[in-house]
Amino acid sequence: MSFSMLHHDLLAVRTHRVRLMLQGAGWLLIGVGVPWALNFSIQGLWVLASIDVVLVVAGTIVLWSARNDHLRLGWILLISCAYLATSSLAFFLDVPDGKHPRSVHLFLLSLAFASYLMLQLERRILYLGVPILCMATFLVFASSSIGYQLPFAIPEAHRAANAWFNNLSAMVCLFIVMVLMHADIRVRTALEADLHAGLEQRQLVLHYQPQVDVDGRILGAEALVRWNHPLRGLVPPNEFIPLAEQCGMITAVGRVVLEAACLQLVEWSKNPDRAHLTIAVNVSAIQILEGTFVKEVTSVLDRTKADPTRLKIELTETMFANDLDDIIAKMAALRARGIAISLDDFGTGYSSLNYIKRLPLDQLKIDKSFVDDVLTDPSDAAIARTVVSLSQNLGLHVIAEGVETEAQRAFLESIGCKAYQGYLYSKPLAAADFEQFVQNWARTRHPHVRIVSGLESGGGKPRGA
Ligand code: C2E
Ligand code: MG
Ligand code: MG
Numbered sequence: 001m002s003f004s005m006l007h008h009d010l011l012a013v014r015t016h017r018v019r020l021m022l023q024g025a026g027w028l029l030i031g032v033g034v035p036w037a038l039n040f041s042i043q044g045l046w047v048l049a050s051i052d053v054v055l056v057v058a059g060t061i062v063l064w065s066a067r068n069d070h071l072r073l074g075w076i077l078l079i080s081c082a083y084l085a086t087s088s089l090a091f092f093l094d095v096p097d098g099k100h101p102r103s104v105h106l107f108l109l110s111l112a113f114a115s116y117l118m119l120q121l122e123r124r125i126l127y128l129g130v131p132i133l134c135m136a137t138f139l140v141f142a143s144s145s146i147g148y149q150l151p152f153a154i155p156e157a158h159r160a161a162n163a164w165f166n167n168l169s170a171m172v173c174l175f176i177v178m179v180l181m182h183a184d185i186r187v188r189t190a191l192e193a194d195l196h197a198g199l200e201q202r203q204l205v206l207h208y209q210p211q212v213d214v215d216g217r218i219l220g221a222e223a224l225v226r227w228n229h230p231l232r233g234l235v236p237p238n239e240f241i242p243l244a245e246q247c248g249m250i251t252a253v254g255r256v257v258l259e260a261a262c263l264q265l266v267e268w269s270k271n272p273d274r275a276h277l278t279i280a281v282n283v284s285a286i287q288i289l290e291g292t293f294v295k296e297v298t299s300v301l302d303r304t305k306a307d308p309t310r311l312k313i314e315l316t317e318t319m320f321a322n323d324l325d326d327i328i329a330k331m332a333a334l335r336a337r338g339i340a341i342s343l344d345d346f347g348t349g350y351s352s353l354n355y356i357k358r359l360p361l362d363q364l365k366i367d368k369s370f371v372d373d374v375l376t377d378p379s380d381a382a383i384a385r386t387v388v389s390l391s392q393n394l395g396l397h398v399i400a401e402g403v404e405t406e407a408q409r410a411f412l413e414s415i416g417c418k419a420y421q422g423y424l425y426s427k428p429l430a431a432a433d434f435e436q437f438v439q440n441w442a443r444t445r446h447p448h449v450r451i452v453s454g455l456e457s458g459g460g461k462p463r464g465a
Pocket of ligand 2: 222282314344
């Protein structure tokens with residue numbers, strides 16, 4: 001496999017696939033619909049012609065959505081139209097009689113595999129449920145003569161041609177989907193091997209983004225992993241964490257991250273300027289669901305001799321859709337060791353006040369998406385206020401992430417949020433740059449001063465220093 005293929009991350013490859021499949025399917029719907037619509041119109045079979053017109057319209061919208069990056073709209077429309085059209089044609093018009101077998105249901109097989117490919121990034125209920133529904137419907141039509149013959153049946157002369165046409169195009173569709181699946185597996189396998197090598201060669205590095213309190217003191221940092229790829233450069237976590245989660249490598253990645261963060265804490269503990277700093281580590285749902293998670297964290301702490309009270313673990317709401325009691329027990333065990341637990345991206349998942357009160361938490365993190373428009377969108381401001389008062393009522397700390405401007409910070413302070421993280425202070429920095437940042441920060445007297453330093457810092461001049 002050429003490196004140019006590897007150069008795309010899996011997400012980009014998938015997005016590209018979905019776009020290609022939507023384009024192919026859009027043209028197919030138009031290509032099938034137009035000749036049949038014309039054919040049936042000439043014969044005055046208006047109901048049949050109008051079904052084909054619907055296919056042409058759906059095909060056009062699917063093409064439009066693929067071109068304009070409305071991929072979700074595209075696949076929802078495509079899968080529902082294709083499923084409904086195929087099933088109703090199979091049930092009402094393509095009912096097998098003694099002479100002609102049913103054929104249109106064969107498209108359901110291609111649809112099952114295509115939807116499995118297209119919905120990979122969706123929830124499990126969708127990427128497994130839709131293909132299973134298609135295959136179950138296929139099975140019913142293939143193994144029975146179930147159907148209701150409408151008065152305007154397909155003319156006898158067309159049925160034989162129809163069967164040939166359907167069988168052939170369904171086979172071509174299936175073949176195309178298989179080729180795409182194979183290409184997908186190749187990209188994925190190559191990326192997995194690449195990540196394996198990356199882990200072995202210690203290419204994963206942590207960057208640190210400062211967390212600052214209302215008086216302008218640096219409380220600590222969030223550790224954000226990057227893959228320092230020899231050819232691709234610094235790869236952001238969103239481009240490989242989902243892959244690591246899918247291929248079972250997230251536990252190894254998580255272990256490396258935790259170990260690096262603990263070693264960093266030990267380093268900082270030797271320097272009076274940094275000894276007070278905490279490190280927040282992100283943990284995936286798959287990691288915490290592993291039976292050995294608590295033992296692993298404990299053994300890393302024991303091995304590195306890091307102070308557990310300086311370590312924070314960030315969980316996300318989505319993981320609470322899993323075995324809640326198990327996760328609560330693990331969180332309690334971690335807290336018993338002195339580790340703090342923060343709820344990341346709060347408000348973006350399926351927040352339920354019912355589980356929040358049951359969780360042994362220390363901190364809520366107001367998600368960046370609310371902070372972004374907190375000054376302009378009254379709903380986001382209301383959500384931020386609610387999260388702050390919820391945390392106050394539950395006795396939890398609260399921190400806002402993605403704070404980019406002083407005005408946002410001031411607003412957050414006015415509603416009672418006393419800790420902030422975001423580009424206002426700094427982008428995530430390599431360890432050495434972060435240490436420099438802390439040192440420079442200590443020299444400035446003013447709270448909420450931005451110091452630009454390090455590899456990743458964007459433009460902008462230090463203010464007020
Ligand atoms: P997160 O935990 O919500 O991290 C915050 C993300 O927002 C980081 O992106 C950070 O760089 C970015 N950010 C912070 N402040 C600002 C700001 O003011 N403006 C803007 N535009 N962005 C800001 P990053 O580093 O790309 O991380 C993305 C996500 O990847 C993280 O979201 C986290 O869910 C995940 N991640 C990062 N490191 C790890 C890790 O070690 N393990 C796991 N499982 N996930 C990780
Ligand atoms: Mg986080
Ligand atoms: Mg977050």
